[in-house]
Amino acid sequence: MMETMTSTTPVPLAALAALLADGTRATFCLALLDGRAWSAGELARHAGVAASTASEHLSRLVGGGLLAEERQGRHRYVRLAGPEVARLVEDLAAHAGPGAAARPATLRAASAARALAGARTCYDHLAGRLGVAITDALTARGLLRQDAGFALSDEGLSWFAVELGAPLPGGGRRPLARPCLDWTERRHHLAGTAGAVLCATALERGWVGRIGSGRALNVTRAGHEALARLLGLTGLAADAAPLPVRALSGRAGGG
Amino acid sequence: MMETMTSTTPVPLAALAALLADGTRATFCLALLDGRAWSAGELARHAGVAASTASEHLSRLVGGGLLAEERQGRHRYVRLAGPEVARLVEDLAAHAGPGAAARPATLRAASAARALAGARTCYDHLAGRLGVAITDALTARGLLRQDAGFALSDEGLSWFAVELGAPLPGGGRRPLARPCLDWTERRHHLAGTAGAVLCATALERGWVGRIGSGRALNVTRAGHEALARLLGLTGLAADAAPLPVRALSGRAGGG
DNA sequence: GGAACGCTTCGGCCGGCGCCGAAGCGTTCC
């Protein structure tokens, strides 16, 4: 014990944390929480740094295993390396930003924040009031048990297969259901494979649609009908008023 | 969007990550994962830095909400601020240290690592081969369900109350059961309130005992009997051979 | 009271790193 710490510290935890300890890199990761691939230039503009700076940051993030890159022609597309990384960023962000989420600087930012609070993706699942409402409905119907952990019930499993028509794959390394702390609601919503399947299904069938380039969503008429029929969900907050699309891609924190 | 990043970056995620991005502070937090309070001097010696250096680091960690301090006379005792922080550090460490855990530098360090791999505390619950074995036994008996999430079954709840004789409190903010990734086993073990109750019970009743000053544990004869009786657990690895106590407090990663 | 002790504050040193603009390279478009 107590071997004196040599020049560079080989503490893996610190090396990983250092990747997220820079404002620009953190901004990148939060933006990538929408689950999609961004080009290097998009991220540079989003964070307000020079292309060269962004390039170096991206190399470090990729090298550290947090990001996966995909090169296409003269573009470098980059996305979170996987659900575990998304979870890590989410958790860290959730712990960091209790009060910080609600600090609308400009009018446009405030509108964007309102849209995000209504419905959004959180990496590959649904979040915001919509995500929490769905999670609550699943729980109220006995499909999801939250009283002694966080797991789908047998009825829940068959609900996915029969009612939703999207059976859950078994046996993957990823947990079928796990709680993810919702930033704006400060409650848990459904994540894991089940959350991803639900979100993908909703997008495929046009129940929700992307607003602008960010991760904000709106619930379509078909979505309202489907959610009412499948989960008895009614009275979801109306979509945010039509907004200039560009207002919705601002960074506003994580999951 | 895209407001050019001003001098100091007000990204909460980055500020939080920065606290853990230093080798010395990370070493502190990993040491504190044993769930107990350490004095400033102990941590300074453990990390191999001057008292003044440690003092400054501790102030930052306390200020950032990661650590809670308690002053007694001329001592400053410090511990992790709560289970959420422990979870954060665990997760980060688990993600950072896949291969790094198995790098025994010296003979003593290797022995210490072996003891830790057998049984240890992970903040307030049991980890290592013991923790995973218990979790597996609970699952095999249908007391814990891991197939569609991670939750105790009704039988599991009554097992705690009736068999173990330590009923689980209901309705707290903390989840009753949650998975915690085990460093050495690369599998999940039981954490959350249930994990804490189980660990506390085992320590109270002398089923396990602390080895030295670190978080390594050994299973006593009474422990073997109790685990066999309650969970059918047999053939737990024998305790590590008797070791110089000091060898067991070295830093060797997280949960 | 005095000595030992644990912790904190202060100066000062030094390395790391985030930033940029310029220049270079490969791709795409015309």
Next chain:
DNA sequence: GGAACGCTTCGGCGCCGGCCGAAGCGTTCC
């Protein structure tokens, strides 16, 4: 082929922050 474009590399600048030893303060012990 040439121009525009996206990204990367390089050199250089400046600041942040981790480190220490010395000095100071309060507590504990004798």
